[in-house]
Amino acid sequence: MSSLTSSLPRADGAGARAARWGLYLILLLFAVWYLLPLVVMVSTSFKSLDEIRTGSLLSLPRDISTDAWSYAWTNACIGADCRGMAPYFLNSVIIVVPAVIISTLFGALNGYALTKWRFRGANLVFAMILFGSFLPSQVILLPMAQTLGFLGLAGTAGGLILVHVVYGLAFTTLFFRNYYVSIPDDLVKAATIDGAGFFQIFTKIMLPLSLPIMVVTIIWQFTQIWNDFLFGASFAAGGAQPVTVALNNLVNTTTGVKQYNVDMAAAMIAGLPTLVVYALAGKYFIRGLTAGSVKG
Amino acid sequence: MTLQNPPFQPAEEKARPAPAGSGFRASAQRHLSKLVVAPSFAAILVFVYGFILWTLYVSFTNSRMLPVYDLVGADAYVRLWKLERWYVAIENLLIFGGLFIGISLAIGIVLAVLLDQRIRGEGALRTIYLYPMALSFIVTGTAWKWILNPSIGVQEFVRGLGFETFTFDWIVQQDTAVYTLVIAAVWQSSGFVMALFLAALRGVDQEIIKAAYLDGASLPRIYWGIVLPSIRPVFMSAFVILAHLAVKSYDLVVALTGGGPGYASDLPATFMYEMTFRRNQIAIGSASALMMLATVVAIIVPYLYSELKGGKRV
Amino acid sequence: MATLSINNVRKQYGSVEVLKGIDLSLNDGEFLVLLGPSGCGKSTLLNMIAGLETISAGEIRIDQRVINGVHPKDRDIAMVFQSYALYPNMTVARNIGFSLEMRGLSKAERDEAIGRVAKLLQIEHLLDRKPAQLSGGQRQRVAMGRALVRDPKIFLFDEPLSNLDAKLRVDMRTEIKKLHQRLGTTVVYVTHDQIEAMTLASRIAIMKEGVVQQFAPPQEVYERPANMYVASFIGSPTMNFIRGTLSAEGDRLGVSVTAKGPSESGPSRFLPLAEAPAEADRWLGEEVILGVRPEAITCYDPAIAAGNPALVRVSCRVSVLEPTGADTITYIQLGGQEVVARIKPSDRPVEGEPADFMIDMSRANLFDPRTEQRI
Structure with missing residues (x-):
C-alpha cells in the first residue's frame, strides 16, 4: 500500500513546510489522546497509594513499585474471594484456548466447503451464518442461559466455550470464505484430476495456503473471546468467571479504601494478553478488523 | 461493547458451481461438503434463529422471574413502552448513537487523510490509533472512569494547574453522563474508522489523482472533489458498522457509568440486562431485546442487500 | 494413447444451453484443437472431457469406454490449466509428483518419474523451488511436467500459452509440437488463437455458440471453410467477402460484381469461376458472396497469368498500402x-491510382449470403 499522493511531486517552500509541521502536530496530539488512558493505567499501577493521593493524574511514578501488581495478582478481593486475579486469568485461558481452536477449525472447513464445493443454496447458508455476526447478544441471552442449564453447563467453563464457539462461527467462516474465494478454483480442479479427495485437498493444499488468514482468525477470536464481558457476566458463576468479569467486580467493590493502583494493575493484567498480541501482530488484527468491509 | 465486524464480500456470481465432477464420486464429495457445513449451520439455526424465536415467544408471555410459556399477547410491549426508563434508554441511544457515529466518522476520515500524506512513522501512529480496539472496554474503562471522575481526574488536574473554577463533572450529572459514553466510545472506535478509510484511500486509482493534479486541482480539492466521493461505499460500511456497534454498546456503559447516575445513562443493552436478570421482568427484557434486534436488522439488511446487488453489478 | 469420441454431447446451466450437441471423434495420437471465441463452449467441453463438469446429455468415450460417470482421476487424463494451477505451497518436484503421491506410489518411484519428466522438460534445476520463484515460462513447463508425469491416455490443454508474452508463446508452441511428435499422445487443446490452432492441430474444431462449425484438418479449414464464420475467424487479414451475382458469360460461369462508382473501370467486373459450384443451376442469377483470401489477389504479372486460366485480371484503384515487411497489405x-490484397513488397502500385491485379479464382469460395454457408 502506498500513499495516494505518492505519485505527485512534493510541494516545497516555507508555506508547505509550515503545513507539514502542523500536520505532524495534529497527528501527535491525537496520538496523545489515544495513549492517555493507557499511560494513566500504567503509571498509576506503579505508584504507591500515597503518591496517588499527593501526585497528579499525569505525573509519572517517582518510585516504581510493583506492589500493586503482585497484590492484584494474588491478594485482591473479587467479591468475597481474596485470591487475586490469578485464578480468573487462568479461567480465561481455559475458555479461550479451546474456543479459539474449535471455532477456527470449523471456520476453515466451512469456508472451504462454501467456496470450493459450492452446493445449491450455499450462498444462502453463508448469508444466514454471516447474519450471526451482527446479532445483538441480548436477543439470545435468556434462551442461552436456559439451554446451558438444560445441558448442565450453566456456570461452567465448558458452557462459555460452547457459547464462544457458536457465536464465533460467523466471523471465522466469513474470514476463511473470503480468503478461499480468492484462491483459484483451478487448484482444486487440478488436485481433483491428480486424484486428491475432499479432505486431502483441504489438508494438503488449502490449509498450507491458509497461514495468513489462520493468523488473522486466531488473533481475532482470541481478542474477542478474551475481551468478552457480556457472556462471561451472564453465563459464568463465581469461581468460573473470566478475567474481565473479575476485573469489573474488583473495580466496583466499594468496601474499604479504594486502591486505585491495584485497580489499574488488575486492569493491566486483564488487558495485557490482548495488548501483547496486538503489539506483536497488530497487522493481522487490523486485517481482521477491515477484512472484507472495504471493497478491494 | 463487543466489537463486531460486518464485512461482506459478495459472492462471485460468475464462478460456476465449483469443480463439480460427474458421477457418484464427485456428487459424494458435494454431499461431503454439505455434511461439513451441517454442524455449524445447525448450530447457527438453533442458537441464532431458534433463540430469536424463543425470545420472541417469551416476549409474548408474562414471564417474570422464570420463563413461562403461556401467551398473553403483546402485553410486555405495551408495558415496555410505558416505562419511563425505556424512554431514557432510547433517547440516550439516539443521542449517543448520533454523536458517536458522527464524531467517529469525522475523526476517522481526518486522520486517514492526514496519515495518507507520506507521514514518517505512519506505522507507529496507526498502531497507536488502533490499539483501543484490541482492549476490552472493561479494561480501559477503568482508566476512563478515573480520568472522568471530577474529584481525582481531569477536573482536579486542571484545577491543580491554577484554574480553580474549572468544571468537568459530566459523569456525575444526570443530563450529561451520556456524553461521557460518547467520549469513550469515540476514543475506542475512531481509530478503526481511520483504518477503514486509509485502506480505501490506498485503493483509489493513482492515475485519477495524477490526472486531477495535471488539471491543476489543489490537494484539498482532489480529496474533497474526487477521492472522497470515489470511496463512497466505505462511508456506508463505516456507518453501518458504527450504528450497529452503538445499538449493541454494553461493556462501555457497565465500565463507565453503570447506567448511572440512577438510570440516566442507560442504553437499551443495559436496560435489557437489568430487566431480565435483576428485576425479574423477563418478558419486558425479551421485548426490549427484540426492539434492539429490529433496529440492527433495519440497519443491516438493506446494507447487505445493496452489497449483494453491488456484487452482481461488478 | 487413446481414441476419443464425443457423441451428441450437450450441456445446460438451468435453461441456458451452452453446448448444443457436439459430435467429434479422434483417432489415436491426434492433436485436436478446439478453437473459438470466449463463451463458445470450448472450455466447458474440455472440462467435461476432464470430468470437471457434468454431462447433461450424450456420451464421451475414451478407448470405447464410456466415461460419463467416471471420476476425473480414473479417466487417465492429465490437464494443463491456463493459470497453470500449480500448488503454491509445494516445491516443483512435489507439484509434479503429487498425482503419483495420491495414487500411492513410493517415494523412490515418484522421484524416478519426476526426474525423467524434469529431464525431458529441462527443469531439473528448478525442482526444489516453489512456484512463486519461477518465471512464467518455467511455470508453464512445470505445469506440463505435472501432466506428463503420469503418462496419461489423453492430454487436455486449456489455453496453456495465453498467459505468456508473445515471444515465449511462440517458443512454447514449438515445444508442445515437438513433445507431441515425440510422445504421440492424443491431445485436446483449447485456444482462441488461430495461429496456435493452425500450427499445432491435426484437426481443428471451430466452435461458435455451443455448435461445432467445422471439424477438419487445418489446411482444409483454411482453404475450404464451411461457412463465413469459419472463413473470417481464421486467417489474417481476414478473407474478402465480395458481393455479386452468379451469372454465365458464354459457357463460363462466374460472379458479376456490379460496379457502382464512376471511378471503376477495367476489362472485367465478371470474375469467372475456376470450377462450377454444386447445384450451379439453382444459383444462376442469385446473389452470392465470393470469398477470396488476400494472398489470392496479387499484382498482375502477364508471364504468370498467361499460363494459368484461373488467374483473372482486374483493374482497381488502390486506396491504402500497408507494408509489413514480408509483404504489403493493399486495400x-x-x-x-473494399478488398484486401497481399502483394509482394517489390510491386509498388501508387496509392490513389488504378493498377492491375489478378485474382486466383481456383482458391475462391462461394457462400450463400442468407445462411452464410459454403455453396
Whole structure:
C-alpha cells in the first residue's frame, strides 16, 4: 500500500513546510489522546497509594513499585474471594484456548466447503451464518442461559466455550470464505484430476495456503473471546468467571479504601494478553478488523 | 461493547458451481461438503434463529422471574413502552448513537487523510490509533472512569494547574453522563474508522489523482472533489458498522457509568440486562431485546442487500 | 494413447444451453484443437472431457469406454490449466509428483518419474523451488511436467500459452509440437488463437455458440471453410467477402460484381469461376458472396497469368498500402467494395491510382449470403 499522493511531486517552500509541521502536530496530539488512558493505567499501577493521593493524574511514578501488581495478582478481593486475579486469568485461558481452536477449525472447513464445493443454496447458508455476526447478544441471552442449564453447563467453563464457539462461527467462516474465494478454483480442479479427495485437498493444499488468514482468525477470536464481558457476566458463576468479569467486580467493590493502583494493575493484567498480541501482530488484527468491509 | 465486524464480500456470481465432477464420486464429495457445513449451520439455526424465536415467544408471555410459556399477547410491549426508563434508554441511544457515529466518522476520515500524506512513522501512529480496539472496554474503562471522575481526574488536574473554577463533572450529572459514553466510545472506535478509510484511500486509482493534479486541482480539492466521493461505499460500511456497534454498546456503559447516575445513562443493552436478570421482568427484557434486534436488522439488511446487488453489478 | 469420441454431447446451466450437441471423434495420437471465441463452449467441453463438469446429455468415450460417470482421476487424463494451477505451497518436484503421491506410489518411484519428466522438460534445476520463484515460462513447463508425469491416455490443454508474452508463446508452441511428435499422445487443446490452432492441430474444431462449425484438418479449414464464420475467424487479414451475382458469360460461369462508382473501370467486373459450384443451376442469377483470401489477389504479372486460366485480371484503384515487411497489405476498390490484397513488397502500385491485379479464382469460395454457408 502506498500513499495516494505518492505519485505527485512534493510541494516545497516555507508555506508547505509550515503545513507539514502542523500536520505532524495534529497527528501527535491525537496520538496523545489515544495513549492517555493507557499511560494513566500504567503509571498509576506503579505508584504507591500515597503518591496517588499527593501526585497528579499525569505525573509519572517517582518510585516504581510493583506492589500493586503482585497484590492484584494474588491478594485482591473479587467479591468475597481474596485470591487475586490469578485464578480468573487462568479461567480465561481455559475458555479461550479451546474456543479459539474449535471455532477456527470449523471456520476453515466451512469456508472451504462454501467456496470450493459450492452446493445449491450455499450462498444462502453463508448469508444466514454471516447474519450471526451482527446479532445483538441480548436477543439470545435468556434462551442461552436456559439451554446451558438444560445441558448442565450453566456456570461452567465448558458452557462459555460452547457459547464462544457458536457465536464465533460467523466471523471465522466469513474470514476463511473470503480468503478461499480468492484462491483459484483451478487448484482444486487440478488436485481433483491428480486424484486428491475432499479432505486431502483441504489438508494438503488449502490449509498450507491458509497461514495468513489462520493468523488473522486466531488473533481475532482470541481478542474477542478474551475481551468478552457480556457472556462471561451472564453465563459464568463465581469461581468460573473470566478475567474481565473479575476485573469489573474488583473495580466496583466499594468496601474499604479504594486502591486505585491495584485497580489499574488488575486492569493491566486483564488487558495485557490482548495488548501483547496486538503489539506483536497488530497487522493481522487490523486485517481482521477491515477484512472484507472495504471493497478491494 | 463487543466489537463486531460486518464485512461482506459478495459472492462471485460468475464462478460456476465449483469443480463439480460427474458421477457418484464427485456428487459424494458435494454431499461431503454439505455434511461439513451441517454442524455449524445447525448450530447457527438453533442458537441464532431458534433463540430469536424463543425470545420472541417469551416476549409474548408474562414471564417474570422464570420463563413461562403461556401467551398473553403483546402485553410486555405495551408495558415496555410505558416505562419511563425505556424512554431514557432510547433517547440516550439516539443521542449517543448520533454523536458517536458522527464524531467517529469525522475523526476517522481526518486522520486517514492526514496519515495518507507520506507521514514518517505512519506505522507507529496507526498502531497507536488502533490499539483501543484490541482492549476490552472493561479494561480501559477503568482508566476512563478515573480520568472522568471530577474529584481525582481531569477536573482536579486542571484545577491543580491554577484554574480553580474549572468544571468537568459530566459523569456525575444526570443530563450529561451520556456524553461521557460518547467520549469513550469515540476514543475506542475512531481509530478503526481511520483504518477503514486509509485502506480505501490506498485503493483509489493513482492515475485519477495524477490526472486531477495535471488539471491543476489543489490537494484539498482532489480529496474533497474526487477521492472522497470515489470511496463512497466505505462511508456506508463505516456507518453501518458504527450504528450497529452503538445499538449493541454494553461493556462501555457497565465500565463507565453503570447506567448511572440512577438510570440516566442507560442504553437499551443495559436496560435489557437489568430487566431480565435483576428485576425479574423477563418478558419486558425479551421485548426490549427484540426492539434492539429490529433496529440492527433495519440497519443491516438493506446494507447487505445493496452489497449483494453491488456484487452482481461488478 | 487413446481414441476419443464425443457423441451428441450437450450441456445446460438451468435453461441456458451452452453446448448444443457436439459430435467429434479422434483417432489415436491426434492433436485436436478446439478453437473459438470466449463463451463458445470450448472450455466447458474440455472440462467435461476432464470430468470437471457434468454431462447433461450424450456420451464421451475414451478407448470405447464410456466415461460419463467416471471420476476425473480414473479417466487417465492429465490437464494443463491456463493459470497453470500449480500448488503454491509445494516445491516443483512435489507439484509434479503429487498425482503419483495420491495414487500411492513410493517415494523412490515418484522421484524416478519426476526426474525423467524434469529431464525431458529441462527443469531439473528448478525442482526444489516453489512456484512463486519461477518465471512464467518455467511455470508453464512445470505445469506440463505435472501432466506428463503420469503418462496419461489423453492430454487436455486449456489455453496453456495465453498467459505468456508473445515471444515465449511462440517458443512454447514449438515445444508442445515437438513433445507431441515425440510422445504421440492424443491431445485436446483449447485456444482462441488461430495461429496456435493452425500450427499445432491435426484437426481443428471451430466452435461458435455451443455448435461445432467445422471439424477438419487445418489446411482444409483454411482453404475450404464451411461457412463465413469459419472463413473470417481464421486467417489474417481476414478473407474478402465480395458481393455479386452468379451469372454465365458464354459457357463460363462466374460472379458479376456490379460496379457502382464512376471511378471503376477495367476489362472485367465478371470474375469467372475456376470450377462450377454444386447445384450451379439453382444459383444462376442469385446473389452470392465470393470469398477470396488476400494472398489470392496479387499484382498482375502477364508471364504468370498467361499460363494459368484461373488467374483473372482486374483493374482497381488502390486506396491504402500497408507494408509489413514480408509483404504489403493493399486495400483496393473492386466494384465499389473494399478488398484486401497481399502483394509482394517489390510491386509498388501508387496509392490513389488504378493498377492491375489478378485474382486466383481456383482458391475462391462461394457462400450463400442468407445462411452464410459454403455453396
